[in-house]
Amino acid sequence: MKVSKYAKTIVAAIVAGGTALTVAMGDDTLTTTEGITVALALLGAFGVYAVPNARDTDA
Numbered sequence: 001m002k003v004s005k006y007a008k009t010i011v012a013a014i015v016a017g018g019t020a021l022t023v024a025m026g027d028d029t030l031t032t033t034e035g036i037t038v039a040l041a042l043l044g045a046f047g048v049y050a051v052p053n054a055r056d057t058d059a
Contacts, residue, residue, distance in 0.1 A: 009049045016045035 003010075020041035024034035 012045040
């Protein structure tokens, strides 16, 4: 498995999930609604996989 193939997706998921989790944990409690928001942020980030990475070119 080549990690570079999934790098953009992994970074997008970490950033989206981390951002949503940071906001959700502002009151030190994670409610069901906040958990769903974090899950939806992660799922949205995995949608990035549908867009291909740019090809490496030797210019």
